[in-house]
Amino acid sequence: MPCENNSDKKGNKKNVQTVQTLLAAKKGSDKGNPAKRTHTDVSMDSSTDMTIELSNLHHDLDSIKESLEGVVKRTDFDKALKNIVRKDDLETIVTSIVTKLVDSRKFNIKVMNFPENKDENFIEIFKNKIVKDTLKITIRPDEIQAIHRIPGKQGEHRPFIVKLINSEVKYRIMREKKKHA
Numbered sequence: 001m002p003c004e005n006n007s008d009k010k011g012n013k014k015n016v017q018t019v020q021t022l023l024a025a026k027k028g029s030d031k032g033n034p035a036k037r038t039h040t041d042v043s044m045d046s047s048t049d050m051t052i053e054l055s056n057l058h059h060d061l062d063s064i065k066e067s068l069e070g071v072v073k074r075t076d077f078d079k080a081l082k083n084i085v086r087k088d089d090l091e092t093i094v095t096s097i098v099t100k101l102v103d104s105r106k107f108n109i110k111v112m113n114f115p116e117n118k119d120e121n122f123i124e125i126f127k128n129k130i131v132k133d134t135l136k137i138t139i140r141p142d143e144i145q146a147i148h149r150i151p152g153k154q155g156e157h158r159p160f161i162v163k164l165i166n167s168e169v170k171y172r173i174m175r176e177k178k179k180h181a
Helices: 019-032 039-067 074-083 087-105 122-134 167-180
Strands: 108-111 144-149 160-164
Touching (some): 108 167, 160 167
Antiparallel strands (some): 144 160
């Protein structure tokens, strides 16, 4: 390495700094400063911080899940909404029920003032005593769907209802009743 001449032609010393002198000065000034951290140290610290943040997020998520446990879910709401009957549907249902009730009553005959007996067989009483003996009509047992007593006025015989299989049987009985009245 050639010798450096730090003086000019007149003998004045020049202030020239080389890389080596700068590095030496830098090394000397670092002695008062704390040691520098390496990339590994920095990455370890940030990794630890991220782990702590991630565990905090998991804790927060668990607490949110606990608080939402009793809350209705969207799917539950959708299912309930499907089961709610709309007003139009309700009107249709009520109309259908009323129509069925009215239609079912078309086949009924109400028998009034017939004395009550224990263990009475309504089908035989209606078929033989009322229809056959009084009205002189013959009906088959399968043309009668049901017979039962209904509540009546206090002190009077309870009426009974005869549900027939179709309106033709009812009209046949009612025509004969009108003739015998």
